[in-house]
Amino acid sequence: MAEKRKLEKKLVESVACIAPNIYVLSFKRDFQFIAGQVVAIDVTDDAQPRLYSIASGEKDELVEILFDEQPKGKLTPKLSKLKKGDTIYVSEPFGTFNCGGEKAWWIAAGTGIAPFVSMARSGLGVHKMLIHGGRKDENFYFADYLQKELTYSYIRCCSQQQETINYKGRLTKWLKNQHELPLDIKYYLCGSADMVVQVRDILISRDVPFHNIISETYF
Numbered sequence: 301m302a303e304k305r306k307l308e309k310k311l312v313e314s315v316a317c318i319a320p321n322i323y324v325l326s327f328k329r330d331f332q333f334i335a336g337q338v339v340a341i342d343v344t345d346d347a348q349p350r351l352y353s354i355a356s357g358e359k360d361e362l363v364e365i366l367f368d369e370q371p372k373g374k375l376t377p378k379l380s381k382l383k384k385g386d387t388i389y390v391s392e393p394f395g396t397f398n399c400g401g402e403k404a405w406w407i408a409a410g411t412g413i414a415p416f417v418s419m420a421r422s423g424l425g426v427h428k429m430l431i432h433g434g435r436k437d438e439n440f441y442f443a444d445y446l447q448k449e450l451t452y453s454y455i456r457c458c459s460q461q462q463e464t465i466n467y468k469g470r471l472t473k474w475l476k477n478q479h480e481l482p483l484d485i486k487y488y489l490c491g492s493a494d495m496v497v498q499v500r501d502i503l504i505s506r507d508v509p510f511h512n513i514i515s516e517t518y519f
């Protein structure tokens with residue numbers, strides 16, 4: 301749950317279902333932000349907002365949020381039912397999960413791809429290796445765009461589909477199977493606490509310095 305932040309009223313531009321239980325919510329951008337930052341969102345201004353990474357680019361007209369609907373969750377079943385013109389309450393963007401133009405690896409699971417989509421859309425995709433873990437082929441959100449932007453440095457690890465066009469197995473398996481991991485670059489990790497801890501442990505066991513591992517944990 302997010303700490304108490306001032307929320308401002310915004311009007312929903314659209315909510316699109318892009319895969320089973322996965323949605324992109326958009327609203328007009330009237331603030332500046334740095335790719336990788338999050339906003340707190342709610343459907344009322346006095347409840348307990350949840351945090352979401354911004355998935356759109358820094359200069360895009362609309363702010364896009366990628367979220368998965370948690371069937372028993374408090375907020376996401378409400379977000380998925382919103383229509384154009386409905387009201388939501390959104391905080392100023394904040395957070396320090398930011399990356400520059402230098403060489404780096406981006407590692408994401410599920411909707412944890414969102415900040416990297418924002419970074420790529422903001423022109424930071426050059427010199428990056430992106431590894432995305434998802435259950436099925438349909439869980440590689442924004443894949444067409446990312447494929448164009450990152451071409452040969454975009455790996456999709458599909459963990460739960462027998463026949464897949466992608467790497468078959470979890471992203472942790474893919475990482476463990478790499479003969480060498482660069483030691484002089486930063487690794488940006490985004491996703492569930494489980495994924496972040498497992499990937500961090502693999503990187504540390506392969507001598508990646510702890511200070512080169514930067515993570516954003518979704519909880």
Ligand SMILES: Cc1cc2nc3c(=O)[nH]c(=O)nc-3n(C[C@H](O)[C@H](O)[C@H](O)COP(=O)(O)OP(=O)(O)OC[C@H]3O[C@@H](n4cnc5c(N)ncnc54)[C@H](O)[C@@H]3O)c2cc1C
Nearest residue numbers: 350351352353366367368370372373374375376411518519
């Ligand atoms: C920095 C940060 C960035 C984030 N960015 C994103 C993002 O970009 N996209 C995204 O999708 N999420 C993101 N999250 C997660 C997001 O903030 C919410 O936690 C998530 O959307 C769930 O919200 P909710 O209110 O629907 O679920 P909650 O009510 O918070 O429930 C959380 C979990 O508990 C389960 N649960 C709740 N009540 C019950 C019950 N009675 N019985 C059994 N199970 C129950 C729900 O199914 C759900 O799995 C981020 C989190 C952080 C900290």
